[in-house]
Amino acid sequence: MNNKVDAVFEKIDKINAEDPNKEIVDGSEVPKEWIYGRRMTEMLTTYKENPSVELQIAARGQHIKRWHIPRSEYPMDRKGYLKWRTMLKIYHGELLSSLMEEEGFGSDSIAKVVELVNKKKLKTDQESKELEDVVCLVFLKFYFHDFAAQHPDEKVIDIVQKTWGKMTEKGHDLALKLNYDVGDLALIQKALS
Known part of the structure; x- marks a missing residue:
């Protein structure tokens, strides 16, 4: 199973390495969403021993290709912000689904990751x-x-x-x-x- 998770991580990182938005980390410019995904994995490792495969993938891919749907395309009010966030969640779920399918994950596992990134059952x-x-x-x-x-x-x-x-x-x-x-x-x- 770890090989499949690593393969999905590699694909997420490869996509996020294309982020045109940059951040300075330790004096070097890095893609913003690439470093975000790695920070999420690092924090999850600190937060929980042996997290599920689904939680690992959701954490790493939570912002996958986020720049593809810019905030500026939606009205700059609360309603616009919420619509933008909803569209992002759907988009992230779709991208992660396709990456997981490519690596042979089952439908239950994929559905769980989509549920996690869509934050449908937060409570x-x-x-x-x-x-x-x-x-x-x-x-x-x-x-x-x-x-x-x-x-x-x-x-x-x-x-x-x-x-x-x-x-x-x-x-x-x-x-x-x-x-x-x-x-x-x-x-x-x-x-x-």
Whole structure:
């Protein structure tokens, strides 16, 4: 089974390496969604011992080829944002389905990955909750500092509270153990008080 997972990871990484959007990591420019997928896998490994194959693939492929559906193609309001996110989830699920089919995964396994990336059972499914924890932890560890620097404190506090509300107790515990910049930590503490 690991060979099949590795093959899917390789295909996801190859697609995400085409991302025209870049991020600087350790002084080098890397494709944004490529590094995001790898960070998701890294965080999942920290978060859970022996995650299911489906959870591993959903984590790595959660943003597969995300740049293909730009945010700018939808109205810049809440309704437009939600429509964009819905279209992305469907698109990611379709891409992951086809990669998994190519590697011989069964229909139940494929359906589970699609369910996870579509976040259909966020309130009721344990693995959906775990994936959401990993998403939130990756945001807090790798993206929160830049996000906080670009937005007013009130918006940052609101986002922290919404992020926290999506997480489980286990997610909260791990989030509190991350290393934060002093200013970022102050904002997080303010949001949680």
